[in-house]
Structure formats: structure tokens, C-alpha cells
Amino acid sequence: MSEAEAVARRAADSPAMDKLARVGLACRGVLYGLIGVLALQIAFGGGGKEADKSGAISTVSALPFGAVILWVMVVGFAALTVWQACEAIFGAHRLKDRIEPISRAVVYAFVCTALLTMLLAGETGSDDQKSRDLTGKLLALPAGQVIVGAVGLGIIALGLYWVWYGFEKKFREELRPMPPQARSVMDRLGLAGYIARGVIAALAGVFVLQAAITFDPDKAGGLDATLRAFADTPVGPWLLAVVALGLLLFAGYCFGEARWRRT
Secondary structure, three states: OOHHHHHHHHHHOOHHHHHHHHHHHHHHHHHHHHHHHHHHHHHOOOOOOOOOHHHHHHHHHOOOOHHHHHHHHHHHHHHHHHHHHHHHHHHOOOHHHHHHHHHHHHHHHHHHHHHHHHHHHOOOOOHHHHHHHHHHHHHOOOOHHHHHHHHHHHHHHHHHHHHHHHHOOHHHHHEOOOOHHHHHHHHHHHHHHHHHHHHHHHHHHHHHHHHHHHOOHHHOOOHHHHHHHHHOOOOOHHHHHHHHHHHHHHHHHHHHHHHHEOO
């Protein structure tokens, strides 16, 4: 290991980075909690904002001292991005073990960008529109339908993986030893939360797959469009309410993870 790599590794393992990463995990909980609340509002006819990260960020921005909270979230998600990037570089020795931390780092970086956009420009774009724009650009490429179809299948696979991850309680491997009562609570929160995330991701993947088959980017959508689709089922808004509750439980898991996560 070079001297530069050694310095980077020590910085990643420092107590300061550990604390900042835990702040980021708590901020992640805030984001999921707000999305869950917005989804519940949509389910019962009171939703005015999109139930996705842009809607959640707008909600935070409108709060007293909202800008201060957003800056804290920027720091937290930046720390998560650095932490997961370091995990991919230094913590994994096989390519397949690098995929998950790399994907997390990319997601956290996008959230950090959205937060900064709100702080600096006063608004953040719709996730649904961003998804449709990206799908349209991919469809315009040579073999675009194949690429978008592969992306859709990949998102469905990710959703099924999260459902399995929750059922098998694989998240336990990422947590430190804890008292039995705390472990029981985290098991319940992680199970419900990961299943909810998996179901949402699988449905989002189906929409992307439909966009590929029909060559219509408008078939794709972000988190808000996916959540609203649950309310359009025969079960009606109650299914969306159940999924929203799952997101709220996952937010609770994130807060517990901020305390018990191995870093």
C-alpha cells in the first residue's frame, strides 16, 4: 500500500469519520421517514408534494432552520459517500464485493447533489422526470431497448434481493452486537423495511421494463410514480398505506443503524 493509500485508509477509519457516517445514517432515516409520511398523505388524499427524495428535501427546506438541517444532511451524506467509496477500495478484495458499496456511494452522492441543489438554487428537480429523461436518452442509443430492458431487469433483481435480504435478516451481519431487546426491535424494523424497499424497487423495475418494450420513456418513473401506482391497484390506497408504513419502519431501522452499524 502506498503512503497516499495508507493516509486515506487511516482517514476512513478515524473516529471523526465514524461519527460523521453515523450522522449520515440518521439523515438517511430522516429522508425515508419523510418519504413515508408523504406517501401516507397521498394514500389518504392529502398529498401535495412528491413522495420521493425531492419531496422530502423540499419538506425539510420549508421547516424553521431548514437550511441548517439541509447542510447537516449534506455533511452526513458526503460522509456516507466517502465511507462507502473507501469500503469499495480498501474493504473488498473481490469485484463482486465491491459492487454494493460502489452502488451505495453513487446513490449517496446523488442525494448529496440534490441537497446542494436545493440549498444553492432553491429547488430540486422531480425524480420522476429525471427517470423519464434518462430512460429517453438510453432508448435513443443503439440497442437502447436492450439496455433499458437490462436496467429494468436489474432493478427487479435488486428488489427481489432486498426482499430476500429482509426475510433472511442478512442485515444482522452489518450490525454490532447489541442487547437482546434492541436486536429484537432491529430485526422487526429491518424485516419490514427491506421488504417494503424491495417491493417498491421491483415495481419500479417493471415500469422501466415496460418503457423498454413499448419504446416509451413516459412508462418509466421515479419513486413517487411507483408509490402512486400502489394506490391504483384494486386494493386502493390501503396498499400504498401499508408500503408507506414499511418505509417508516425502515426509517426507524436507519436510526437504529446509526447506533449499531459496524463502520
